[in-house]
Amino acid sequence: MGHEVHGVVARGKGAPVSVENIFVPDPGAGEVVVDIQACGVCHTDLHYREGAINDEFPFLLGHEAAGVVSQLGPGVSNVKEGDFVILNWRAVCGQCRSCLRGRPQYCFATHNAKQKMTIEGVDLSPALGIGAFAEKTLVAAGQATVVNNAVEPEVAGLIGCGVMAGLGAALNTGGVTRGDSVAVWGCGGVGNAAIEGARLAGARAIIAIDVDDRKLHWAKDFGATHSINSAGLSNEEVVAAVRELTEGNGVDVAIEAVGLPDTYEQAFFARDLAGTVVLVGVPNPEMRIDLPLIEVFGRGGALKSSWYGDCLPSRDFPMLIDLYLQGRLELGRFVSEKIDIHGVEDAFHKMERGEVLRSVVMI
Ligand SMILES: NC(=O)c1ccc[n+]([C@@H]2O[C@H](COP(=O)([O-])OP(=O)(O)OC[C@H]3O[C@@H](n4cnc5c(N)ncnc54)[C@H](O)[C@@H]3O)[C@@H](O)[C@H]2O)c1
Ligand SMILES: [Zn+2]
Ligand SMILES: [Zn+2]
16 A cells, blocks of 8 residues: 655755655555654755765655654564654674674665665665655565654754764764863764764863854854864864873874865864874765875874764664763753754754754654
8 A cells, every 4th residue: 555755855966855645655564664753954954966976866854763663564572653763774684793792883784775766667766775765655664763752853863864964973982981082073063972972981181173153153152162164274283282282292082074185184183193084075076085194104103984883773762862961961962953844954054054953854
């Protein structure tokens, strides 16, 4: 039977997105249908519509979402109808070589729904295997993580992508610990979550770097101890500014949450000896970096990438929601505005103009 619902579709590279009628099939084995309540607008959605991720248009956008399970396919046991869930893009398989080595957070064969949602009979590519700017979406059951339903959906959904990516970049990938110095490039939703993660871990200095004063102002609210407006500065000048704030040494953990070669280079040179660089920002396929190999060797430490904050949804989502409900994690401040499903294109422009941390679509 399936469902005809509204969803936000990107039909072609750079073309404005539009609200369309899409078809969501009934769940098959191991799949569930989730009635979406809230879905944040993440920069990765914009990357999809710009063709920067791949060219498998049409995309059903939206992937930072919370909702209620409304229909179960055969064999589903991890959730039941009526459960309040956050959707994740890391439904671990339990069987790949990474899972079998006890490292499910790097699972190499994560699950998505096997059936396709469609528009006018054409298969849709759901953003990050989710597609949640829609009244209903179809996902693999493991993509739905049950959390305490006392949390507001617009807040819970944030954990599903950007906030988790940033918190986890600091806490999991970067391993920030008490007394560390940390710098974060790009103070959007992801970067500010990294700042909050660094604060939670007990970092002693947290340097926020952005080209926009508004973002730097918000970064201070999340726990940045210093800020640098890098607009118009050369890479060397930014590095010098970070060193000046760290007794000439550079930071222990340098987190890049923009996705540009210049900011990566700044992060690389602004870290202390034996420090860690964490790349969270998503570069486009044309971008290149050119680093002296002797510096890669001579500085020691680690150059890491962080996908989804190296999170394990079943471990991390309920824990973060508990911290939020206890008042120990500030999540509400990420929600700059609530919009309806027709507001996504406009929200992209607000994101580009730096006016918001997160616009959240309420459905
Ligand atoms: N690795 C992951 O798992 C993951 C998950 C979600 C998002 N992301 C990526 O993280 C990045 C940030 O996402 P977001 O939603 O926070 O985006 P955003 O647009 O809200 O934030 C980006 C910030 O970078 C700043 N910026 C731009 N150019 C800069 C420069 N040259 N120097 C310093 N700051 C600069 C902007 O002013 C803005 O505040 C994106 O590339 C997104 O795709 C990665
Ligand atoms: Zn696996
Ligand atoms: Zn995202």
